[in-house]
Amino acid sequence: MSPVVCAEPERRPVGRMKLARMTAIAAIAIATLSGCSQADKDQIQRLALPEAASDRSDYMFDLWVGTWIAVLVTFLLVFGLMMYAAVRYRRKSEDEIPPQLRYHLPLEALYTFAPVIVVAVFFFHTVTAQNDILRKVDNPDHTITVVGSKWQWAFNYIGETAVNNDDVFDAGQPDNLADLYLPIGESVRFDLKSPDVIHSFWIPEFYFKMDVIPGKVNSFDMTPTREGTFTGRCAELCGLYHSRMLFKVHVVTRAEYDAHLEKLKAEGNIGAPEGSDKANTIAGLEPENGEEG
Numbered sequence: 001m002s003p004v005v006c007a008e009p010e011r012r013p014v015g016r017m018k019l020a021r022m023t024a025i026a027a028i029a030i031a032t033l034s035g036c037s038q039a040d041k042d043q044i045q046r047l048a049l050p051e052a053a054s055d056r057s058d059y060m061f062d063l064w065v066g067t068w069i070a071v072l073v074t075f076l077l078v079f080g081l082m083m084y085a086a087v088r089y090r091r092k093s094e095d096e097i098p099p100q101l102r103y104h105l106p107l108e109a110l111y112t113f114a115p116v117i118v119v120a121v122f123f124f125h126t127v128t129a130q131n132d133i134l135r136k137v138d139n140p141d142h143t144i145t146v147v148g149s150k151w152q153w154a155f156n157y158i159g160e161t162a163v164n165n166d167d168v169f170d171a172g173q174p175d176n177l178a179d180l181y182l183p184i185g186e187s188v189r190f191d192l193k194s195p196d197v198i199h200s201f202w203i204p205e206f207y208f209k210m211d212v213i214p215g216k217v218n219s220f221d222m223t224p225t226r227e228g229t230f231t232g233r234c235a236e237l238c239g240l241y242h243s244r245m246l247f248k249v250h251v252v253t254r255a256e257y258d259a260h261l262e263k264l265k266a267e268g269n270i271g272a273p274e275g276s277d278k279a280n281t282i283a284g285l286e287p288e289n290g291e292e293g
């Protein structure tokens, strides 16, 4: 009988430890939540989206929020029905089982067609938003050819008046990211090209990404609406250093945009490269003699 005697005094410290642990967790949770910056709180209100920066962002925002509302309503309905059925039709005594249903045609039809309707509604709104986002403008103010290659970006500004209709470019390196300059409030046509594998051109603040496919030119039009500096990314696993395939986006005034183009021209970056010649190597990680990059 000694184990019973031994167990008794140990119970109290364990209880106190549990209480202390719960208090600590609650304190950390309160500290974490109250430590949220205004930017974090704004982002929570946008359901994790960053602050929008393009004229097409609203379509994606509406789709995003609408989808969350639909998902929440569906969850509450399904979970509510499950709980109701579990409680209402539970086994009430040891010697009887609740009525068992099989071949219930209306129910089977419901759980076949209800998901089809849910998918059809999502599909309709996705296609509608996609058509709005991809609508082309008649005469875009600027045309930029984007070249995504392993593992860097090059931006070619085509026929800009600021540099006497020359084409100027900025080609990046993984240790020296390319800068994409965009004038605020002016429409830009992006033509996307790849010389090697499929990449994906993604600017999170535009709520938009599009695949960059070898042998095919994908294009879209967009007007930046918020000045700032953002980080662009490759959103398609394209090889070993995919995660380092980044670029900087600067949405600036027209005067700053023109000044940047003149600087590129002054540096001799004239022409339209099909990809950076050093794009297959990573600074500090150059392959050994004869080894593939």
Ligand SMILES: [Cu+2]
Binding pocket: 148, 149, 151, 198, 199, 200, 234, 235, 236, 237, 238, 242, 245
């Ligand atoms: Cu890539």
